[in-house]
Every structure is written in structure tokens, then in C-alpha cells.
Amino acid sequence: MKNFYPEKPMVGYLNTQVPMTEVISQLQALDALFEVKRASYIMFRIESANGTRGINNNFVGAQADGARWPQKYDDNITGIVLRNENTTNKPRLFVAFDRWQTSIDFLLERVFNRGLYVGGYAHKIAKMPVRSAHDFAVAYKRDWVTGKSTANPTSTELNGILSMYKQASKFFQAPNIS
Incomplete structure (x- = not known):
């Protein structure tokens, strides 16, 4: 497994949580298409078990072992976490984000672009x-x-x-x- 962020430190897993009311408020405040917000809300809920299962503020499953993400997120990635993936139970490298809101920004962009x-x-x-x-x-x-x-x-x-x-x-x- 290749780490596409070798300059970032390996950090221990920290289960982070965020109330869905805060996620909804954050999405409502952002300038994005309402349908993109709807899809992002659904995906956030699924990927994070309703905000209860973040990997170091990464609530969207963004991994560090597949490729680098857009450079604009480099400063928001604080480290790399080794954790078993839920679906396959195989070890994967996940990015740790600086704050939960970065997961929202990241997700909105991915939903729109895809x-x-x-x-x-x-x-x-x-x-x-x-x-x-x-x-x-x-x-x-x-x-x-x-x-x-x-x-x-x-x-x-x-x-x-x-x-x-x-x-x-x-x-x-x-x-x-x-």
C-alpha cells in the first residue's frame, strides 16, 4: 500500500463525532446547488454513520493510499491514519482532516465534480x-x-x-x- 502523503505524519486513530444538526447547518450556509447539498447530506450520513464514526475528522472515507487529492486540501490534511476499511476489513490509509467542516467542503466538491x-x-x-x-x-x-x-x-x-x-x-x- 502506497502512502501518497509521505510528508504527513502517521497519527493514531481518533473516532471523531459531529451532530447531524451541525452538518445540516453547515451545508445550509454554503453556496452550492441544493441538489448537491442533498446528495452530500445523504452520503455524509451513510459514510459517517450519522456523524458518529469519523476517522480523525474524516467523515467521508477519503483515503491516502489511492492518489493525492487536489492540492488545495494539502494544508487541511494533518496526518495519515492506518485503519481497516469498513467494507473490506482490509488495512487502508486514510487522511486526517484538520476539522470536520473540511469533510463537508471535500464532499461537496467530489459530489459536484462526479x-x-x-x-x-x-x-x-x-x-x-x-x-x-x-x-x-x-x-x-x-x-x-x-x-x-x-x-x-x-x-x-x-x-x-x-x-x-x-x-x-x-x-x-x-x-x-x-
Whole structure:
């Protein structure tokens, strides 16, 4: 396993937590498309077990052993954490962020750039337009979770995402145009 941040210190694992009310407030305050905020909210909830399982302020699973992230995050990465990945239980290197809000900024950018939101085009692996919450669930499973173009969410995963999307629609609404 290659560490793409050899200049950063190895640091011990610290389980960090953030209340979802703070995550919602942070997302509401940021200038981003409401659909990107909705998708980011859902992904944050899933990736972090509702804000209870951060790896040193990394609530989005950003790893240090696949490639370097955009340079603008270099100052926000405070170290590297060796931890077993939840899905595979294999050891992986994760970046440690300076604060939980960096996870939000990072996630918003990744969601937008990868087209993983309703109205986007999931172009990396899924290669599909995302026209609905259902499409988002499929694209998320393919592009973010598995990296497999044929993967589909289970009925439990789909129902969970559809439920979270309904909640997100209340928190992040389209601006009134009148």
C-alpha cells in the first residue's frame, strides 16, 4: 500500500463525532446547488454513520493510499491514519482532516465534480444521467461505494436513501423564484 502523503505524519486513530444538526447547518450556509447539498447530506450520513464514526475528522472515507487529492486540501490534511476499511476489513490509509467542516467542503466538491446528484451526470463509472433519487442511489452505489458499473443498491439501501432524500428535500430547498 502506497502512502501518497509521505510528508504527513502517521497519527493514531481518533473516532471523531459531529451532530447531524451541525452538518445540516453547515451545508445550509454554503453556496452550492441544493441538489448537491442533498446528495452530500445523504452520503455524509451513510459514510459517517450519522456523524458518529469519523476517522480523525474524516467523515467521508477519503483515503491516502489511492492518489493525492487536489492540492488545495494539502494544508487541511494533518496526518495519515492506518485503519481497516469498513467494507473490506482490509488495512487502508486514510487522511486526517484538520476539522470536520473540511469533510463537508471535500464532499461537496467530489459530489459536484462526479455528477453524483439529481440533475447531474454520473460520469466516472456509472455513466448515467441522475434524474431522480432512485438514479442517485444507483449512481452512488456504482461510483462511490463499489466502483462497479453493474452494482445496484439492495432494497434496504435503496429505501434508506429514498427516505434520506425526502428528509434532505426539507433541509435543502430550491430557491423561490418570484
